[in-house]
Amino acid sequence: QVRLVESGGGLVQAGGSLRLSCAASAGTLGNYDMGWFRQAPGKEREFVAAISFDGGRTKDADLAKGRFTISRDNAKNLVYLQMNSLKPEDTAVYYCAATSYYSSAIYSGAYDYWGQGTQVTVSS
16 A cells, blocks of 8 residues: 655746656555546546656656656655646646556556645646
């Protein structure tokens, strides 16, 4: 079991950058494949990016390609989402999640553990 806590969200102008962090307040992140999802008001939760347990594989949604980078530091028990060139449409609550099924990492149903989310707001 793992307990996840996101941080790093905030208010940023369009074109700016943020780095989100996901920490384990209990458990070991290195035992899990990890993903980032986001949910904007009135919209369904959508996949952003995922990384395998050892950091050797990543996958990105089209919305993230060229702008967002997922990474992890298992020694520090942290997973990151570096977000550059932010747009107002990136405004959402961002969630990290843990799964044992990297092959299904684009699907929210594959994840067993979720954080509480961190708000990202991008102003125009």
